[in-house]
Amino acid sequence: MIKLHNVSKSFSQFQAVCSVSLSIHKGEIHGIIGASGAGKSTLLRLMNLLESPDSGKVEINGQTLTSLPGKDLRQARKSIGMIFQHFNLVANKTVFENVMVSLKLANYPKNKRKGRVMECLQFVGLESFKDKYPAQLSGGQKQRVAIARALANSPQVLLCDEPTSSLDPNTTAEILSVLKDINRLGVTIVIVSHEMDVIKSICNRVTVMADGEVYDTVSIEPTGIGSAKNTPANFVEQLTKIGGTGHA
Numbered sequence: 110m111i112k113l114h115n116v117s118k119s120f121s122q123f124q125a126v127c128s129v130s131l132s133i134h135k136g137e138i139h140g141i142i143g144a145s146g147a148g149k150s151t152l153l154r155l156m157n158l159l160e161s162p163d164s165g166k167v168e169i170n171g172q173t174l175t176s177l178p179g180k181d182l183r184q185a186r187k188s189i190g191m192i193f194q195h196f197n198l199v200a201n202k203t204v205f206e207n208v209m210v211s212l213k214l215a216n217y218p219k220n221k222r223k224g225r226v227m228e229c230l231q232f233v234g235l236e237s238f239k240d241k242y243p244a245q246l247s248g249g250q251k252q253r254v255a256i257a258r259a260l261a262n263s264p265q266v267l268l269c270d271e272p273t274s275s276l277d278p279n280t281t282a283e284i285l286s287v288l289k290d291i292n293r294l295g296v297t298i299v300i301v302s303h304e305m306d307v308i309k310s311i312c313n314r315v316t317v318m319a320d321g322e323v324y325d326t327v328s329i330e331p332t333g334i335g336s337a338k339n340t341p342a343n344f345v346e347q348l349t350k351i352g353g354t355g356h357a
């Protein structure tokens with residue numbers, strides 16, 4: 110589904126991602142974990158070319174994103190949604206308008222836009238909040254709007270950058286449950302998180318990063334939302350000890 114081949118990215122002299130090769134399987138929920146500064150967010154942003162790699166190749170669904178001209182890249186990006194830790198909503202637009210932006214940018218058929226926005230808001234349980242502004246919403250509600258916006262163009266992949274790191278445990282569980290529902294629709298999910306319990310509760314496979322490199326990728330049995338309670342101090346070490354189904 111997503112294939113990275115020897116992908117590298119530097120900022121000035123600093124190499125944030127060093128020759129990473131990784132395959133994300135269709136339909137899985139794939140976690141990326143590692144210490145602060147390990148390169149997790151950069152790696153995620155390389156998957157949709159929000160960061161362009163210095164070298165290497167990024168493939169999605171057999172399409173090599175790194176060799177597509179601008180117009181084709183914009184088209185290919187419609188199949189990749191993304192959500193962020195701080196939601197990135199437009200403050201002076203309503204919930205409805207925030208989701209609409211995504212359809213306008215993708216040139217979605219005009220006569221179907223309103224219906225599609227409402228469908229997406231319904232999916233995340235926020236149709237009655239459509240005329241509110243982001244400042245009138247809780248963190249969890251803001252993330253739901255961001256999810257609705259990311260889903261508007263029916264992506265095949267959803268990239269999630271620390272989607273629950275600003276949320277309390279109950280709201281985290283609610284958002285993870287929405288992500289699980291999205292995955293059941295067939296959407297492949299990649300989730301960057303430093304929260305071990307988040308990774309353990311929903312991911313099928315996990316990639317551990319350290320110093321810009323992939324330390325390991327392991328399969329795990331998701332424990333279920335809300336059931337994993339530990340947040341170990343040394344999560345990289347802990348993760349490699351998870352008694353899952355072994356190397357992937």
Ligand SMILES: Nc1ncnc2c1ncn2[C@@H]1O[C@H](COP(=O)(O)OP(=O)(O)OP(=O)(O)O)[C@@H](O)[C@H]1O
Pocket residue numbers: 120121125143144145146147148149150151152303
């Ligand atoms: N746009 C940028 N300009 C300069 N340096 C950057 C940029 N983006 C990331 N970096 C650096 O690259 C390294 C990896 O950053 P990245 O955000 O990918 O790590 P991370 O594992 O997601 O960390 P965290 O968990 O703290 O968010 C860091 O040292 C960071 O300072």
